Amino acid sequence: QSGAHGFVVKDAPATELAESVRRVHAGLRVVDPALAADSLVFGDSPLTARETEVLQAAADGATVAEVARRVHLSEGTTRNHLSQAMAKTDAPTRAAAVHIAAQKGWIIQ
Numbered sequence: 001q002s003g004a005h006g007f008v009v010k011d012a013p014a015t016e017l018a019e020s021v022r023r024v025h026a027g028l029r030v031v032d033p034a035l036a037a038d039s040l041v042f043g044d045s046p047l048t049a050r051e052t053e054v055l056q057a058a059a060d061g062a063t064v065a066e067v068a069r070r071v072h073l074s075e076g077t078t079r080n081h082l083s084q085a086m087a088k089t090d091a092p093t094r095a096a097a098v099h100i101a102a103q104k105g106w107i108i109q
Contacts, residue, residue, distance in 0.1 A: 006021075006023070006031070046088045047106055055081075055082070055106075055107055057071050058082060058098060059098045
């Protein structure tokens with residue numbers, strides 16, 4: 001849906017990453033097998049693109065003000081997106097929402 005043609009994990013070996021880039025350049029799709037398996041187990045993310053972006057920006061424990069700066073939103077709008085992400089993940093805190101979303105493969109932590 002995002003237009004990506006390949007998904008690899010961030011700790012993939014350099015040779016694997018290079019081969020993935022070559023395959024995508026050749027017009028093929030590349031999906032890391034572990035990510036593919038996880039997507040079958042956990043399903044599609046209920047988070048909107050903006051909620052995902054905000055939650056990802058909050059993954060390192062940044063303050064609302066810092067997250068807002070990172071994603072170029074007001075603090076109020078950022079809080080709203082974080083609250084929605086918390087509700088959709090059934091998490092009591094945004095740290096818990098980050099953890100749940102990362103476990104389900106919806107964000108990369």
